[in-house]
Amino acid sequence: RAKGEGRNTYRFFDAQMNEAIAERRELEGDLREAFERGDLELHYQPLVDVGSGTIVAVEALMRWQHPERGWISPAVFIPIAETCGLIVPMGRWLLQTACAQAAMWPGISLSVNLSPAQFRDRDLVPFVAATLAEAKFPAERLEIEITEGLLLDASLKPLETLLALKALGVKIAMDDFGTGYSSLGYLQSFPFDKIKIDRSFVSAIETNPSAAAIVRSVVGLGQSLGMTTTAEGVETAGQMAFLQGERCDQVQGYLLAKPQDPLRLTALLGTWRDGAFTTADKDMSLQ
Numbered sequence: 106r107a108k109g110e111g112r113n114t115y116r117f118f119d120a121q122m123n124e125a126i127a128e129r130r131e132l133e134g135d136l137r138e139a140f141e142r143g144d145l146e147l148h149y150q151p152l153v154d155v156g157s158g159t160i161v162a163v164e165a166l167m168r169w170q171h172p173e174r175g176w177i178s179p180a181v182f183i184p185i186a187e188t189c190g191l192i193v194p195m196g197r198w199l200l201q202t203a204c205a206q207a208a209m210w211p212g213i214s215l216s217v218n219l220s221p222a223q224f225r226d227r228d229l230v231p232f233v234a235a236t237l238a239e240a241k242f243p244a245e246r247l248e249i250e251i252t253e254g255l256l257l258d259a260s261l262k263p264l265e266t267l268l269a270l271k272a273l274g275v276k277i278a279m280d281d282f283g284t285g286y287s288s289l290g291y292l293q294s295f296p297f298d299k300i301k302i303d304r305s306f307v308s309a310i311e312t313n314p315s316a317a318a319i320v321r322s323v324v325g326l327g328q329s330l331g332m333t334t335t336a337e338g339v340e341t342a343g344q345m346a347f348l349q350g351e352r353c354d355q356v357q358g359y360l361l362a363k364p365q366d367p368l369r370l371t372a373l374l375g376t377w378r379d380g381a382f383t384t385a386d387k388d389m390s391l392q
């Protein structure tokens with residue numbers, strides 16, 4: 106009897122797994138089609154300088170509205186793009202589009218996220234150089250965000266590539282700091298200009314004393330190492346006040362502004378009042 110049950114359990118998992126695989130394959134096909142048709146979009150979220158209240162940079166974030174399923178999170182479709190290789194052409198499109206767009210926003214820097222899979226592309230560095238030249242976008246205003254996962258994979262030669270990007274004048278940010286396989290050694294061995302403190306710590310500042318202590322320490326660490334610190338996912342005035350008190354350099358989050366399409370972002374840049382942290386026009390945000 107037990108044997109029979111076991112078999113049924115296997116069948117059950119087989120069926121579930123087959124369904125998951127089929128679903129993923131379907132999404133992959135839809136994503137490829139959406140990309141080829143030009144249906145992917147870019148939204149931009151401001152990074153605000155804490156001292157002056159000025160928008161100093163925007164982070165480009167990919168958006169996909171599926172014809173039947175509605176908006177699909179990049180947390181879902183980026184991993185699919187990574188495993189099927191689509192991330193390389195998608196990432197190239199993002200870089201070209203975002204550089205051309207950001208070149209029209211005077212003085213604003215641009216942050217783009219790069220997946221480990223994009224570091225497997227031997228032409229990454231020359232492609233970045235050519236894209237900057239074509240968009241007439243200064244290398245100093247481009248910042249590449251990477252996560253700790255990249256640094257773990259020696260086969261990707263992360264140090265070599267990051268140094269080559271730095272040689273172009275591009276800035277490097279460690280994204281989602283404090284999650285994953287954080288090692289302080291990375292801050293010493295890799296040429297980071299910025300540490301982005303993960304939203305999981307920032308969102309707990311007011312409720313969890315350990316989270317507040319971690320944020321305080323990372324800001325101090327950034328200061329000692331001469332790196333810019335950016336707090337991600339700032340949603341409340343209380344979090345903002347804490348970060349101001351700790352002299353965190355930059356903030357990013359729904360309290361300031363949500364990611365939004367380029368037209369809305371252009372309008373926001375026109376109406377933004379430096380220092381008016383809590384009056385960011387949330388109605389201008391799409392999602």
Ligand code: C2E
Nearest residue numbers: 166167179180183199218219220338339340357358359364
């Ligand atoms: P990330 O790079 O850490 O981007 C920040 C994420 O936090 C974005 O999610 C943003 O919308 C969200 N966020 C910002 N402020 C707040 C806030 O106050 N509250 C909350 N709850 N969330 C906030 P999004 O756009 O869903 O992107 C998720 C992740 O997907 C990104 O995390 C990034 O790792 C990845 N991603 C997005 N676009 C791209 C891309 O073009 N290429 C690559 N390689 N990865 C991308």
Ligand code: MG
Nearest residue numbers: 164218250280
């Ligand atoms: Mg990022």
Ligand code: MG
Nearest residue numbers: 280281301337
């Ligand atoms: Mg992040």
Ligand code: MG
Nearest residue numbers: 281303304337
């Ligand atoms: Mg994050």
